[in-house]
Amino acid sequence: MPAPYGLNDDSVVVIIGSGAGGGTLGNELAQKGIDVVILEAGPRIEYDDFINDEWDSFGQLAWLDNRTTGGGWRVHKDFPNLPAWIVKAVGGTTTHWAGASLRFQEHEFKTLTNYGKVEGANLLDWPLTLTDLEPYYAKAEDKMGVTRTNDIEGLPGNNNFKVFKAGADKLGYKECHTGRMAINSADRDGRMGCQQTGFCFQGCKWGAKWSTLYTEIPKGEATGKLEVRPGSHVLKIEHDDSGKVTNVVYADKDGKMQSQKARIVCVAGNSIESPRLLLNSASAKFPDGLANSSGQVGRNYMRHTTGSVYAIFDKPVHFWRGTTMAGIVRDEARHDPSRGFVGGYELETLALGLPFMAAFLDPGGWGRSFTTALDHYDKMAGMWIVGEDMPQEQNAVKLHGEIKDKYGMPIPDVWFTDHPNDVAMRNHAYKQGMAMYDAVGATRTFPTPPYPSTHNLGTNRMSEKASDGVVNKWGQTHDIKNLFVSDGSQFTTGAAENPTLTIVTLAIRQADYIAEQMSAKSI
């Protein structure tokens, strides 16, 4: 039974956002008997209503509020108002995500120590280690039903994987398999196994893929301690004279302003909206925005060094059939500066439907060089590159100087420029990916530029010292004790791995800490 809480109930924990971070944290707290209100800007759309159609699904679930971009990245030119692909709905981006769930490697928590100073990069060690996170990673993998953990079988390989694997074998890669995926390979946790429909990016209509929408959230609601309020767009977090946060102001589903009191506020709106909200909450006491004494709110925006490699063969592949991303090569994820860059990258299978392929293969491209590629769409295979990018202070989510949203709040302006290390890594990955396909007889390969960011990280980063970042190792802001950050914006650095397993892991750990602090009455 979902519990409805009053607007003046100041005993509740208010969580902003219901995605990987917020949805998980909400359930974890509710399981401990703590009263939780999740305010979610988007609507609640259950998985039956998801649409097996790329643009229709994008229109149904994606965050389409206006954003602007700047900087040297190509996304700025190709998609000037779509810097990122993020979902605005209950479940957040875990509705559209692909499910790849990898732990960080030990050295990736200490990049400054292990990579040394990299010019132009704002590297910093995380204030925690792999050992600190291991027990929580284990809980997260169990919760999400990650394949190849907890004796869960791997997914079967689809056509796209088979081409990928044949290439990996030819190149001598040792660690290639169908991935660690938060997708059921058989019935588990009341959800069915993957039916290989091939629309993971459009929301899984079978519920085979983990999403907070139909796992964490209903489980939390069943305790009677969690209320999810869809259509609630938070505009501002307010505080008292002592600097403690007291309530959040939001526009409800009818556009009416409401104020919800709170004992604790946890921000989990993903790495563009979370810093935007802290910056938009500036007050006389905190003129630079909440929790921003370090000046790092919104800075060090990371999005992973990405790119894709597509290839055409002389025979059919039908790569859109089956799981979108169940295939990985991990051999290049190591840190090996002899390749000409620090950090590493993963290669993961990827397929797009024809409409998205047309939009993303070579944005802006036209003419026969472009169309002859699509002419062989049924003979294509594809992979995605995901590697560690360098945090840079000037890569940032800022408030737009002029443009405001319909509630009168400045919209986010997302600045990003590749670091030379990012470029070197991407070029290396393009070569390796193309070599894999060439080895199995590709007649043409395509080094495809990055899409709008699906991994958005680092804009409220975690640090040992308050002067270096926004939150401590629990995600608690250095400046305000009862204000937390609970999403990927906490990441100090991005690592080579897809981020969501780590976001969920940090949320589970944060829930323990919040419960402890609440019972100790220190917050």
Next chain:
Amino acid sequence: MVTIYQGRAGLSRRELLKRGSAAGALLIISGTAVLSTGEAWGLESTALKPETVATLIQLARDIYPHDQVPDRFYAIAIKSHDELAGKDPAHKELIENGIADLDRKAGAGGYTGLGWEDQRVSILRQIEDTPFFQAIRGGLVVGLYNQKELWPIFGYEGESYSKGGYIARGFDDIEWL
């Protein structure tokens, strides 16, 4: 009264008709409609000149040329410009001026009078950064490739949930590796 579209000024209707039927009619303009006799479809233009609409169809094909794709898909893909032109005079001006500019650059026979795709494309390369070209190209990405009826031509199978996914329909049926 039916005239055969040639995009060339200065020819009489009678002459156009004669030439068109001899050539086995491509796109025909009848009143405000663009007709395809071969494919048996017609597109009524409401705001743009029908000649402009016919040129847009050729332009769309030159931007995203797929020889196996019939004209009607390109016609559907550019239709929105006619609709938008009806609501927004600035858009109408953008399109009409853009097409007039193409015709001017092409010389005597106009844009569609250029027989080789390469000749037309070399003109397009000169204008590819203009708002006109970007509006046409940008609109086509969704307007053309998001037509469900087009997908089978490329082998794309679309929606699969109602068919139970591909678990029993060939998700791993590759044989040539």
